[in-house]
Amino acid sequence: MPKGWLIVNSFIHSSKFDGIYSMLKASADSRGIDLRVVKSGSLPHSVNALRNAVKDVNFALFWDKDVILAKQLEAAGLRLFNSASAVEKCDNKALTATVLEAAGVPVPETYCSPLTFEGVGYNDTAFLDSAAERLGFPMVVKENFGSFGAQVYLAESREALESIVERLGSKGFVMQKFVESSRGRDLRVNVVGGKAVATAVRYSVSGDFRSNVTAGGRILPYCPDERQEAAAVAAAEALDLDFAGVDVLFGPSGEPLICEVNSNPHFKSTLEATGRDISRDIIAHVLKCLRRR
Ligand SMILES: Nc1ncnc2c1ncn2[C@@H]1O[C@H](COP(=O)(O)OP(=O)(O)O)[C@@H](O)[C@H]1O
Ligand SMILES: [Mg+2]
Structure with a gap:
């Protein structure tokens, strides 16, 4: 009987997530797979310590976004679905857009924010001018990390864009053409x-x-x-x-x-x-x- 782990985040608790986990477990059961829910925090975040822990496990469904843990599990020899690099590329919207554009997959015109640092922020906003010139208004602003539409904004004007970016502090974001x-x-x-x-x-x-x-x-x-x-x-x-x-x-x-x-x-x-x-x-x-x- 194949043995698998369903790796979930230790700190997020919601019925929305629980529903997904139950469905995956039921489907695994029906195909004769022993799928066990494993909380990310219960695993040692160390390649050497994980080598032993994953010895008898055939695969893991990686339902977390902890890319470091995913990379450690792979290094310890575990096959992940999805892989660490796939999770990493999807989690960050700037990275997703970069990979998709490079592969010639059609995306709305997208500009990524330059990197700044915590406590420094975007103290030179000239890069917003060139993005605004190319994308026009309204434009979509998305934090690099976010889900459920909660970190996605519509900037109707240059002033609105400026104030969204100010609120973001030092977080990375993308600016995208609004597809009316x-x-x-x-x-x-x-x-x-x-x-x-x-x-x-x-x-x-x-x-x-x-x-x-x-x-x-x-x-x-x-x-x-x-x-x-x-x-x-x-x-x-x-x-x-x-x-x-x-x-x-x-x-x-x-x-x-x-x-x-x-x-x-x-x-x-x-x-x-x-x-x-x-x-x-x-x-x-x-x-x-x-x-x-
Ligand atoms: N460039 C865009 N033009 C028009 N609508 C958009 C655009 N980007 C996002 N949206 C709308 O906002 C929603 C949330 O954006 P999305 O990038 O999917 O972020 P999330 O990860 O929060 O779901 C989308 O499902 C879509 O309805
Ligand atoms: Mg979405």
């Missing part, structure tokens, strides 16, 4: 093992420019066209993801633009909308990869 044709609406394409397995359209009902379900958006099943599917699959491939929740915007001529990519997708709302339990696809993909080893 996709206002309050986008697709969540779930990709597993290089295939789009379930897609839903999400839309805001409050007039918010963000469509996140957590921010009050609604979700319905959706049949993606070839281009939308191909763009989502290309994004997952460029980021080396075994599985992904890919957010796809509707470009001005209906063309797909990749908004962002999630390495630990919250697939409960997709299940509610489409009836497809992505955890089953993930477990099937893991088994396929383990058999290939």
